[in-house]
Amino acid sequence: MAETTGYVVLEQRGVLAVTGEDRVAFLQGLVSNDMQAVTPERAVYSLFLTPQGKYLHDFMVAAEGDALLLEVEAARRDDLLKRLRMYKLRSKIALEDRTAERMVVALVGPDALARAGLPAEPGAAGAFAGGVAFTDPRTADLGARAILPAGTDLAALGLGRLPFEAWDSRRLELGIPDGSRDLEVEKAIPLENNLDVFNAISWDKGCYMGQELTARTRYRALIKKKLVPVTLDGPLPAPGTPVRLGDQEVGEMRSGLQNRALAMLRLEDLDRAAKEQIAFQSGDTMVTPHTPS
Incomplete structure (x- = not known):
């Protein structure tokens, strides 16, 4: 684990939003984790699979206001949007790409969870720096993630920017696919x-x-x-x-x-x-x- 607590900008990640009164029910029938468990206090990690149970997409899901935010691979977000729209039918939802207005960061280091005000419980979530932060739902050993307004200055919170390798090395050590x-x-x-x-x-x-x-x-x-x-x-x-x-x-x-x-x-x-x-x-x-x- 990184000796210094700081943040890593995950530039390869994007953000999609699902809004509307049917947002939970819509995702519930499509993805592998329980969308009813997603609240302002809890985020989850989930998969979108083929009908044969093979991998298509994986993403974090966090609640913010009246939206479910999907933190996804930026380079493949258009494919996921296309697939979700295929199943929209009469569901009362809207799908938006919010990547341009959001940034995704990982908080790493020995004090990462404490700095975000989070317990060492996978998926624990809360408001942070104008956005939402959550203990990594896969394992608390990987620190925290945060979905923030683009351009958020975390230096004001005493956090310095670290290179991508500070997060990636820990991920590999833990055996977590990216x-x-x-x-x-x-x-x-x-x-x-x-x-x-x-x-x-x-x-x-x-x-x-x-x-x-x-x-x-x-x-x-x-x-x-x-x-x-x-x-x-x-x-x-x-x-x-x-x-x-x-x-x-x-x-x-x-x-x-x-x-x-x-x-x-x-x-x-x-x-x-x-x-x-x-x-x-x-x-x-x-x-x-x-x-x-």
């Missing part, structure tokens, strides 16, 4: 990528897009591979580089930074490597998996 950097669109299975562990799925909310196959994957224990954090001894392999165990290809790399990265590996090979003390390799780099707490 949207389509790590999750293959229309291919990634939520449970293979630990999205259930990171609180993206409500198992008792009822039907949503992709719910049947997501539940089947869980209850039939169909997972054969997992996204895991790894440390590297050697050059950082590019995303998609194969990972080998001996002469056998057993997975591939995802995003990374310096000597940390994520890799998708088969569970049987993780067990085999541990038992036989065999090293994973990706190119010329030794890859050592870890199990985060």
Whole structure:
């Protein structure tokens, strides 16, 4: 974790707003988490899946006034808007892109949650600096997020700006995927990528897009591979580089930074490597998996 508490501007994130009296019911039937749980005091992390239960989008959802704010990948927000509009039908809602008027920041460091007035409880939310802040819904170990008016000066609150790497390194250490950097669109299975562990799925909310196959994957224990954090001894392999165990290809790399990265590996090979003390390799780099707490 960063030794200095500060903020990181997440320039790759955008903000969509869903307003109107049907906003909760509209999203409830489409996304993986419980929209009825979203209040000014609680935000959630959620997924928009294909009917086959494969990843399309992931986002934070926070309440602000009469709107549900979706904090999304900026580069892919038009695709999400298009998909949501397909299901609008007669719902009394409005969908807006508020990216130009908002900024998304991560608060990192040992005092990050205290500075935002938040407890170490995933999803705990409250007003902050003219916007809304919330403990990261995936794990409090990643600090807080905030959706603020564009141009907000956090220096007035005694917070200095930190580089993106201050947040990204901690994310990698914790094994948390970062949207389509790590999750293959229309291919990634939520449970293979630990999205259930990171609180993206409500198992008792009822039907949503992709719910049947997501539940089947869980209850039939169909997972054969997992996204895991790894440390590297050697050059950082590019995303998609194969990972080998001996002469056998057993997975591939995802995003990374310096000597940390994520890799998708088969569970049987993780067990085999541990038992036989065999090293994973990706190119010329030794890859050592870890199990985060």
